[in-house]
Amino acid sequence: MSYNWCHGPECHTQETQSRVRGSGDNKVLRTRRIRVYKPEEPHIYDFFCNQSCLMDFMREHITSVIAIAPRREALETPIKVVKEKYESQRYRYTDNGYQPQSYQATRTTISLKNS
Ligand SMILES: [Zn+2]
Numbered sequence: 415m416s417y418n419w420c421h422g423p424e425c426h427t428q429e430t431q432s433r434v435r436g437s438g439d440n441k442v443l444r445t446r447r448i449r450v451y452k453p454e455e456p457h458i459y460d461f462f463c464n465q466s467c468l469m470d471f472m473r474e475h476i477t478s479v480i481a482i483a484p485r486r487e488a489l490e491t492p493i494k495v496v497k498e499k500y501e502s503q504r505y506r507y508t509d510n511g512y513q514p515q516s517y518q519a520t521r522t523t524i525s526l527k528n529s
Pocket residue numbers: 420421422425446462463464467
């Protein structure tokens with residue numbers, strides 16, 4: 415079994431029982447240790463004990479993280495847009511209470527071009 419220390423920059427300042435270490439007058443709040451079940455398949459929560467620590471890290475290091483793979487142009491996915499009319503029903507209030515009424519509805523379907 416392998417372990418990582420949480421990478422959250424404020425992890426060791428959160429006042430929870432799970433972070434208390436030491437004895438007597440030498441107690442500390444310590445960064446949480448995370449058990450890694452599959453080091454060969456890294457998961458984001460192998461490096462952060464919770465979402466708060468993940469977002470603290472991202473806020474502090476966002477410029478460096480983006481510099482790894484900057485996006486300078488928009489990406490595009492070719493699609494097909496199909497609009498089709500179909501018969502549907504809705505309830506309308508009439509003198510006889512709510513009654514179903516037919517109407518022509520439009521369904522728009524977006525699908526990937528090569529599927
Ligand atoms: Zn943490």
